[in-house]
Amino acid sequence: xxxxxxxxxxxxxxxxxxxxxxxxxxxxxxxxxxxxxxxxxxxxxxxxxxxxxxxxxxxxxxxxxxxxxxxxxxxxxxxxxxxxxxxxxxxxxxxxxxxxxxxxxxxxxxxxxxxxxxxxxxxxxxxxxxxxxxxxxxxxxxxxxxxxxxxxxxxxxxxxxxxxxxxxxxxxxxxxxxxxxxxxxxxxxxxxxxxxxxxxxxxxxxxxxxxxxxxxxxxxxxxxxxxxxxxxxxxxxxxxxxxxxxxxxxxxxxxxxxxxxxxxxxxxxxxxxxxxxxxxxxxxxxxxxxxxxxxxxxxxxxxxxxxxxxxxxxxxxxxxxxxxxxxxxxxxxxxxxxxxxxxxxxxxxxxxx
Amino acid sequence: xxxxxxxxxxxxxxxxxxxxxxxxxxxxxxxxxxxxxxxxxxxxxxxxxxxxxxxxxxxxxxxxxxxxxxxxxxxxxxx
Numbered sequence: 001x002x003x004x005x006x007x008x009x010x011x012x013x014x015x016x017x018x019x020x021x022x023x024x025x026x027x028x029x030x031x032x033x034x035x036x037x038x039x040x041x042x043x044x045x046x047x048x049x050x051x052x053x054x055x056x057x058x059x060x061x062x063x064x065x066x067x068x069x070x071x072x073x074x075x076x077x078x079x080x081x082x083x084x085x086x087x088x089x090x091x092x093x094x095x096x097x098x099x100x101x102x103x104x105x106x107x108x109x110x111x112x113x114x115x116x117x118x119x120x121x122x123x124x125x126x127x128x129x130x131x132x133x134x135x136x137x138x139x140x141x142x143x144x145x146x147x148x149x150x151x152x153x154x155x156x157x158x159x160x161x162x163x164x165x166x167x168x169x170x171x172x173x174x175x176x177x178x179x180x181x182x183x184x185x186x187x188x189x190x191x192x193x194x195x196x197x198x199x200x201x202x203x204x205x206x207x208x209x210x211x212x213x214x215x216x217x218x219x220x221x222x223x224x225x226x227x228x229x230x231x232x233x234x235x236x237x238x239x240x241x242x243x244x245x246x247x248x249x250x251x252x253x254x255x256x257x258x259x260x261x262x263x264x265x266x267x268x269x270x271x272x273x274x275x276x277x278x279x280x281x282x283x284x285x286x287x288x289x290x291x292x293x294x295x296x297x298x299x300x301x302x303x304x305x306x307x308x309x310x311x312x313x314x315x316x317x318x319x320x321x322x323x324x325x326x327x328x329x330x331x332x333x334x335x336x337x338x339x340x341x342x343x344x345x346x347x348x349x350x351x352x353x
Numbered sequence: 354x355x356x357x358x359x360x361x362x363x364x365x366x367x368x369x370x371x372x373x374x375x376x377x378x379x380x381x382x383x384x385x386x387x388x389x390x391x392x393x394x395x396x397x398x399x400x401x402x403x404x405x406x407x408x409x410x411x412x413x414x415x416x417x418x419x420x421x422x423x424x425x426x427x428x429x430x431x432x
Contacts, residue, residue, distance in 0.1 A: 211373070232373065232374035234374065245374075246374040248371060248372060248373070248374050249359060249371035249372055250371075250372045326371040327361070327369055327371055
């Protein structure tokens with residue numbers, strides 16, 4: 001007897017963020033979520049920047065990968081490359097997953113739509129509002145508690161910032177990376193390392209003691225929250241990433257996410273990084289404008305946010321979820337994927353695999 | 354004294370606080386007390402039951418009881 005035919009529509013979806021490393025991009029988790037959608041099947045087109053992004057070689061996850069130009073190359077080069085890929089693959093939707101690439105994709109969204117490639121992204125204004133550099137002002141305007149912070153353009157500004165913030169303090173890059181510094185010497189070292197990698201300004205932020213909670217949320221662009229799932233980090237790597245986490249039941253966390261989505265009219269996925277202080281106050285440490293690397297936990301909890309985002313991008317109806325499973329856990333693991341060096345040569349030399 | 358409504362406990366002594374994500378393991382006697390608290394039995398009732406069931410002096414029970422309550426409060430498990 002042959003298996004029953006699958007009548008679900010099949011979408012070709014481009015996904016970035018295939019760097020499933022110790023500070024992982026969300027791409028592999030997003031793809032895993034898409035593959036579990038009950039509404040559609042997928043052909044996944046991986047979009048990579050580096051030849052050693054593990055997702056490129058995970059052939060049961062990614063069907064085909066193409067390399068993209070770095071975000072610094074600008075929108076025109078990106079559009080040309082995506083056009084080439086689209087001609088060969090017929091992309092229906094692209095889900096970009098890196099903070100640094102989002103502005104280019106947002107600017108290109110109308111031109112991609114004209115080609116028939118749909119996205120569901122925040123606006124440039126929304127990106128700007130929650131940017132780390134503007135977060136404190138954003139919090140003040142919308143009643144969100146954000147730790148004090150100083151924007152530093154020179155290492156010698158650290159001493160004055162430290163005088164006001166006290167030690168320990170957190171030294172953060174404008175895109176990624178954060179280091180807790182207990183002395184001026186440690187803070188200076190972190191400043192130089194982070195500014196070399198991510199540029200200026202560097203952020204010196206008040207350290208808040210507590211436990212870290214993240215909320216993954218999805219906004220429909222009209223102020224309505226379609227999904228929000230809070231997770232407490234149970235195991236944190238030396239890079240501050242959750243290596244294990246558990247879904248929580250806490251209405252105040254959901255309210256905070258809804259307030260953010262409502263006030264900004266947030267369009268797409270986002271992650272609120274929060275710190276619950278010992279006295280119960282909730283501080284907003286960062287708001288990431290895309291799905292987090294732990295997004296598959298939302299699927300396990302009953303709210304498949306990436307699949308819902310695809311429906312939004314395609315203009316299909318999506319209704320808000322009201323429930324999720326509390327106490328669902330993820331435990332991340334590392335896996336040595338074996339491949340042959342001809343695959344590495346293929347992606348390095350020809351930009352596709 | 355009441356356990357928060359949403360606290361999950363099992364017969365094997367596993368306690369889960371869904372608001373904080375914390376989980377704990379209780380010993381056999383603490384597990385028994387938690388089960389009784391979940392049945393809305395009063396502290397006085399539970400203490401009487403324990404005094405009848407176990408070979409323990411009332412003073413010792415009071416001391417152990419206070420220790421348990423302090424731990425439950427510390428871990429935000431009580432209303």
